[in-house]
Amino acid sequence: xxxxxxxxxxxxxxCTLALLLGAAxxxxxxxxxxxxxxxxxxSLVRNQVISILPIHAIFGFYAGExxxxxxxxxxxxxxxSYFSIEDLRYSTVEAKLRYYPSGDPLQxxxxxxxxxxxxxxxxxxxxxxxxxxxxxxxGLGIGIEIARSQILGVDRRxxxxxxxxxxxxxxxxxEDQFGDAQLIIPTARxxxxxxx
Numbered sequence: 437x438x439x440x441x442x443x444x445x446x447x448x449x450x451c452t453l454a455l456l457l458g459a460a461x462x463x464x465x466x467x468x469x470x471x472x473x474x475x476x477x478x479s480l481v482r483n484q485v486i487s488i489l490p491i492h493a494i495f496g497f498y499a500g501e502x503x504x505x506x507x508x509x510x511x512x513x514x515x516x517s518y519f520s521i522e523d524l525r526y527s528t529v530e531a532k533l534r535y536y537p538s539g540d541p542l543q544x545x546x547x548x549x550x551x552x553x554x555x556x557x558x559x560x561x562x563x564x565x566x567x568x569x570x571x572x573x574x575g576l577g578i579g580i581e582i583a584r585s586q587i588l589g590v591d592r593r594x595x596x597x598x599x600x601x602x603x604x605x606x607x608x609x610x611e612d613q614f615g616d617a618q619l620i621i622p623t624a625r626x627x628x629x630x631x632x
Contacts, residue, residue: 480592485542485585487595487629489517496520501627503532505541510534515550523559528552528577542595542631543586550579554605573617579603581623587631595629 483505492499496519503513513532520526530552538544557572583599600623607617 482542482587482592482595482631485587485595485629485631487597487627489625489627491626499625499627501532501629503534503542507541508539509536509541511536511541511546525557526555528554530577530579532581534581534583544584546583546585546599548581548583548599548601550577550581550601550603552577556607573607575605575607575617575619577603577605577621579621579623581625583625593631595631596627597629598626600624 485501485503487501487503489497489499497517498519499515499517501513501515503511505511511532511534513534514529515532516527516529518525518527530550532548532550534541534546534548536542536544536546554575554577555572556575557570560569560571579601580603581599581601583597583601585595585597588594588596602620602622605619605621607619
């Protein structure tokens with residue numbers, strides 16, 4: 437099995453997870469549109485968040501993110517993720533730029549772009565399964581996302597966010613083993629964290 441075949445096989449559970457999260461979160465998103473936001477105490481405005489994706493971790497997909505406000509509508513963040521399914525390993529580090537049209541960064545609806553390196557590796561066996569070597573390929577992932585987030589609590593420190601998107605990975609194969617391989621990966625997140 438090549439790295440490309442393994443990547444496609446690994447993308448199937450991610451697609452399923454993205455669809456399930458979308459179906460589960462759609463009613464909550466629709467209900468949230470009918471509520472008015474609570475008044476914001478300006479002395480408790482938070483401009484940084486660190487978060488993890490706990491539900492993803494149950495499935496063996498580990499991810500975390502840091503996000504900081506740049507101005508009233510834009511944030512810049514850094515995220516990292518890793519998972520391993522049998523012999524396939526996936527890891528990525530991404531810069532994330534998000535636009536909050538409401539003018540309240542870290543809260544409400546956001547549109548984002550992401551970019552960063554993506555690494556895939558897979559174990560290769562010979563015919564007798566006694567010789568194992570790890571084959572890897574690196575690429576640049578570029579993506580988009582739409583998300584919604586909120587900061588809650590008396591001291592406004594509890595953060596949650598959810599969203600979905602997609603990214604395309606352009607692989608750099610110096611040995612021309614995979615040609616101009618590309619992979620499209622659906623993304624979904626349900627993150628919780630700490631605002632400061």
